[in-house]
Every structure is written in structure tokens, then in C-alpha cells.
Amino acid sequence: MLVPAVLRGSQVQRISARHMAARAHELLSRTRHEHLAMYDAMTVDDEAVQRALPAARGRRARGVLLRTMAPIGAATPAVTADDLAVLDGDHRRVAALPTSLTVLDRRVALLPADRDDPEGGYLEIWSQPLVTGLIALFDRHWSTAPPPPLSTREQEVVALLAEGWTDTVVARRLGISERTVTATVRTLMDRYSARSRFQLALKLSRRP
Numbered sequence: 001m002l003v004p005a006v007l008r009g010s011q012v013q014r015i016s017a018r019h020m021a022a023r024a025h026e027l028l029s030r031t032r033h034e035h036l037a038m039y040d041a042m043t044v045d046d047e048a049v050q051r052a053l054p055a056a057r058g059r060r061a062r063g064v065l066l067r068t069m070a071p072i073g074a075a076t077p078a079v080t081a082d083d084l085a086v087l088d089g090d091h092r093r094v095a096a097l098p099t100s101l102t103v104l105d106r107r108v109a110l111l112p113a114d115r116d117d118p119e120g121g122y123l124e125i126w127s128q129p130l131v132t133g134l135i136a137l138f139d140r141h142w143s144t145a146p147p148p149p150l151s152t153r154e155q156e157v158v159a160l161l162a163e164g165w166t167d168t169v170v171a172r173r174l175g176i177s178e179r180t181v182t183a184t185v186r187t188l189m190d191r192y193s194a195r196s197r198f199q200l201a202l203k204l205s206r207r208p
Helices: 017-030 046-061 081-085 128-142 152-162 167-174 178-191 197-205
Strands: 012-015 034-038 065-071 089-094 101-104 108-112 122-125
Touching: 012 017, 017 046, 017 101, 017 108, 017 122, 034 128, 065 128, 065 178, 089 128, 089 178, 101 128, 108 128, 122 128, 152 167, 152 178, 152 197, 167 178, 178 197
Parallel strands: 034 065, 065 089
Antiparallel strands: 012 122, 034 101, 101 108, 108 122
């Protein structure tokens, strides 16, 4: 991918493959609202989930929403919807993706400088028009992916809320924090594009 000269410098920087992990960790630690990620290849297994848990707990404590995508044929997860739900995010599979991409707080994007060269480094993009365009790319593919099945925990939360219980009561009955209940509802509202809990309930009732 060629970067126009006018965008080089502070708006678009090239990060070497060797330094990418440290830079990504630094940016993720500053993320406060939203983490979007899509992968043109991804393997998810029990070990990967366990490695991700500490960062996931920190992200959840900060109220960060996570949405990730990977191609259907990229890998077969060795974990269930319940395992993925531990990461407190929305994970979808689509037919194909053009590149790997990470967008943090809708302010900065990271993507391979050359998707065919793993050692070619990455681009760190702060140019808002470019970031906005990359978010549109993410959302376009996201809209083609069916929502994943509800995890056991999500089913329990939805069932109790449908009975009219408050978040506080639901949390007490399930032995989880009220923050977790609220975060679960927020994730489901985002997953089903619901603007209110009432609209979410309607959409869930229409699921096959």
C-alpha cells in the first residue's frame, strides 16, 4: 500500500513488524470506548482465549466495546460462544475480508502496509478522513455477517430481564456484578442494532 507524501509524518506512520506488538499494546492500553478489529486470517483456541483474558478484563473495566471479524474459512474455533463471551465482545464470521484492520476509539487505525508481506510492517493512521473511511469498510463487512448465537450467560441475562427484574437483581441471582449485566446488555444492543432495551427485546423475540 502506497502512502501519499502529504499524509506521511504525524498522520500516517510506518511501524516495523518487530515493534508492532509493543505499539499495539500501548495503544490498546489507552483505549477507552471502542475496539474494532478484523482479520484476514485468525486462529482462536483455548490457549489464545486464556492469554487474552487479562487484557479483556481491563478493557471491560474501562467499558470498552469490542467487535471483531474473521473469514469463515480462516480457522475453526476450538472454543464455544460461552468462551468467546468471556472476552466481553461481539465476534462474527464473514465470507472474506480484504485486509486485517484495527480501529481504536474511532481515532487511530492499524493495518498491514502490505498484506502479502508479513515482514512489511504496519501503518498507524491518525488522519481522520482515512480512519472514517476504514470504519466504513469495517461496518460494510460487519453488516453482511449474521450475529453469533447467544452464549449461556447472555441467555440467562436476557431471560431474567424479560421477567422484569432490574440489573441489580439479575446480577445478584446470577452471582455476577451489575456492571457485567449492563455490559452484556450493551453488547447485545450493539450486536442487534437496538436503540433501546425494548427494541432489543423485540429483535430477540423474532430470532429463529
